[in-house]
Ligand SMILES: CNS(=O)(=O)c1c(F)c(F)c(SCCO)c(F)c1F
């Protein structure tokens with residue numbers, strides 16, 4: 001991600017509409033998840049997620065955050081069930097965070113933001129042949145959003161495997177291998193979720209995402225959180 005792109009992102013979403021008119025469309029994310037406007041849908045199935053260790057590459061993608069990329073060609077980590085039709089392969093995960101007392105989650109709940117939000121990005125491998133093809137399609141992507149709050153350290157230590165490596169990739173473009181991560185253990189113990197049809201939250205803002213936002217947040221320690229800003 002060039003400095004120009006990072007500067008573009010830092011100008012803020014209110015400027016994106018000039019280059020990406022879709023920003024004014026009705027299917028844009030993130031949203032305020034208002035309890036009074038949600039309803040229980042008995043037709044929704046439980047989420048089904050592979051329970052296995054994977055190998056991945058961790059990259060400081062823009063000097064401001066990290067991206068963990070997975071090899072989705074062989075032996076992928078697959079998500080199905082919930083609101084989804086077909087299989088969705090895990091392609092990457094990344095985090096949106098604030099700093100110190102500033103919250104950084106993209107979605108908010110009844111007007112309240114969380115310290116950070118983990119995004120696990122999957123593409124529809126039952127209908128499309130690659131992430132690049134799926135990212136522009138209305139049923140192309142499924143992103144699991146997991147809120148993160150500062151509290152006791154994450155019990156599974158899975159998040160610790162990620163935060164422990166952050167100090168090793170402080171420069172833009174630096175990368176490190178991370179094997180043995182089980183993405184299932186990044187999900188909270190409660191399987192309750194909200195779901196809605198939305199978009200990428202950064203340009204090009206494609207309206208291709210079925211969002212699955214977990215209701216229960218994960219907790220990280222203050223020490224771990226300090227590595228994120
Ligand atoms: C801004 N978070 S996000 O979860 O909306 C998100 C994202 F940041 C990405 F980088 C990609 S990868 C394809 C576009 O480059 C993606 F599919 C996403 F859904």
Ligand SMILES: [Zn+2]
Nearest residue numbers: 094096119201
């Ligand atoms: Zn994201």
